[in-house]
Amino acid sequence: MLIKPLQVSTELKILRSLNIRMQLSSSEKQYYTNLEKGYEGEKKFEAILLESKLNDFIVSDLLLEKNNSSYQIDSLLISQKTIYLFEIKNFAGDYYIEMDAWYSKSGSEIKNPFDQLKRNESLLRRLLHDFSLSSTITVEPYLLFINPEFTLYQAPLHLPAIFPTQLNRFIDKLKIQSKSSKLNRTYQKLAEQLVSLHLVKPRISRIPEYKFDHPKKGIICGSCCSSISVIIENKVICHVCGYRESVDSTILRSVEEFVLLFPDRKITTNDIFEWCQVIESKKTIRRVLKKNFHYIKQARFSYFIPRNDS
């Protein structure tokens, strides 16, 4: 049972948009690609857990805070007596371990994923202790390598890892356990308590600086992410993939992106007109905004805010 699904973080949403609309530096691009890969890996694992139809509670993607430190937990599986804690890595290629340090085959050192797992494990243990559950439930932490193209040389036997070649067997074991697992109210409450601690605010991140004038404006295709320049009979049509969308829904999607990228900027007809570029009249923009947003009329500067009910 899925208690909290994985969601695309605000940071990743912003970087997706900026990656299309401006030139990212090579380190920014690398950071963005890593986030995208991490998300893909977590999505894949969540899908595997859901397909397995376990009786247990699945909590994906928790951002927690304790003593001013933040903790990113990729996936938790709450079963009877055991919480499985997963740190999911979507690494592809060859890696090796030497004296507790992790390297890619090219020789560059990477952040030791085991350290992160240990950190999350100790946080989880402390939380269970706070909830007075530390004697009832044990924590089993795992590094989970989801990408079938991953190989780790010189991995110590005791490393709490699940490699791609072991994943099916691990899931089979969970399935067998889950059949006899009886999750009472205590477990449900624990799952809910953990989710209630999830921080919604975006993490301080490595998003490049930009202003309204900076990213390339225009409408992005809702299917293939190309820039769109054609509108025929009230339909916005992508010249690359042929995707068709109504003008109204395209404008709304563009406003959503505008709000994501410029949270401090007011939504005005002029700004959205400039942001969309290809919509020919301001009247159309104003009509769509009036229909979907709350209009704040001011003598010189009117603007729109999201409706409470939306």
Ligand SMILES: [Zn+2]
């Ligand atoms: Zn397209």
